[in-house]
Amino acid sequence: MNRPLKLGIAGLGTVGTGLLQLLAEHGPRLAGNVGRTIEVVGVCARSRSKPRSVATEAIAWFDEAARLAADPAIDVFVELIGGEDGAAKAAVEAALKAGKPVVTANKALLAKHGADLATLAEQQGVALQFEAAVAGGIPVIKTLREALAGNQLRRVYGILNGTCNYILTQMQEEHRAFADVLAEAQQKGYAEADPTFDIDGFDTAHKLALLTSLAFGTRVAFDQIDIEGIRTITQADIEAADDLGYRVKLLGVALMTDSGIEQRVHPAMVPKHSAIAEVSGVTNCVAIDGDYCGNLLLAGAGAGAKATASAVASDILDIARGDTPPPFGVPAGQLKAYRRAKLGQHQGAYYVRLSVFDRPGAMASIAGRVGERGVSLESIVQKRPPGAQIGIAARGRPGAPTPVVLITHETTEEAIRGALSSISEDGNVSERPQMIRIEPL
Ligand SMILES: NC(=O)c1ccc[n+]([C@@H]2O[C@H](COP(=O)([O-])OP(=O)(O)OC[C@H]3O[C@@H](n4cnc5c(N)ncnc54)[C@H](OP(=O)(O)O)[C@@H]3O)[C@@H](O)[C@H]2O)c1
Secondary structure, eight states: OOHHHHEEEOSSHHHOOOOOOOHHHHHHHHHHTTTSEEEEEEEEEOOSSSSOOSOOSEEEEEHHHHHHHTTTSSSEEOOOSSSSSSSHHHHHHHHHHOOOOEEEEEEHHHHHHHHHHHHHHHTEEEEEEEEGGGGSSOOOOOIIIIIITOOOOEEEEEEHHHHHHHHHHHHHHHOOOOOOHHHHHHHHHHHHHHHHHTHHHHHHHHHHHHHHHHHHOOOOOOGGOOOSTTTTTOOOHHHHHHHEEEEEEEEEEEEEEETTEEEEEEEEEEEEEEEEGGOOEEEEEEEEETTTTTEEEEEEEOOHHHHHHHHHHHHHHHHHEEEEEEESSOOGGOOOOOOOOOOOOGGEEEEEEEEEEOOTTTHHHHHHHHHHTTTEEEEEEEOOOOOTTTEEEEEETTTTTEEEEEEESSSEEEHHHHHHHHHHHHHHHHOOOEEEEEEEO
């Protein structure tokens, strides 16, 4: 047997303790598989006295992650602290500069500094592995970087945030309002006390930035992503989607087009009988369209101690075997500059919900505004206003707003946005129009 592989682990929270548990449970079998034992020789966290679910007393303690990262006793540094800068970044840089391979689960760090860290790793001739950074237990990094390397990929998209998918699923299944479900998710620990990062789409965008780079061989470009979250989704949208044969999902989409790459995070309508529509609750999924592999869908646990530890362990085992390709699949210097496709040129069908004042000429004016921009409609449905009773009054009070749902044929984002802005200016609607893209599957 070869000499042991010695790990330094910084961060003993959900993922760090999950990893220690996995190594304790499966260590002997893994040693047999890779031909060397894997030993944890140093750990670091914020508080030494905090009770942990796994025993760490026999392992050397470090107060500072960067000191552990550069310590001569370790072969591999495992960063499980989190955060795009601060201690995590300092420690990862310290490890790479000391010539030590790094395994991290930190999507925020990589979305911001991925290209620079990959360059540093390459200069130092060491690995930088991050399987756990996207979609937890789903092995999507390795799939894109290695298993699908022979393909020209056209699109990678998915449900990359369990909190948002849980909220949208509950809104769908229990007919509850967004705020109500969010409060419950916070109570159950599925959503943070400050949920901004998840529900406004930033967490999805961090993961998407990494998938895009792997899929298209471009430099990580988090700041080029068009991001919308799920705060504006109402029960009316969920119900209208259901009537029309759709589900609403927060998607991260990276799409290669003739004018560049679209990277977008937004709520989208997907056909309700599609596989992605069936991905419910906190489950994540990633769909990949390639020229030779066809369409793939990987689904599973996107977070949690065990699923994430599984992904971190896979990176450690690759390093133990000496099997470490460049972080983003091609040498950092060969990553292409990112070319952004303008969202205004995005081609697709759209769902629009308007709250239209019930007065003569309003609908004709709306249809005119849509027509002016060359947008053609597949359907237009006037819904019962809230409070109107079935069979007694299909319409509300004269002049009161009535929900109207439009589905467009394929058009550009510029055209539909232009039409909606004219409709708002005309004063025939009582609130800002809701617009949701329909993702073709
Ligand atoms: N949780 C998941 O399901 C999941 C899934 C995929 C990826 N990830 C990623 O995995 C990483 C870790 O997430 P987590 O959920 O395990 O976080 P966590 O439970 O909050 O744990 C963070 C750990 O980092 C330690 N820490 C914080 N600041 C530190 C510092 N300055 N120096 C040293 N240690 C410090 C904390 O110490 P104390 O314990 O002493 O406070 C804690 O042990 C993040 O990058 C996250 O995005 C998490």
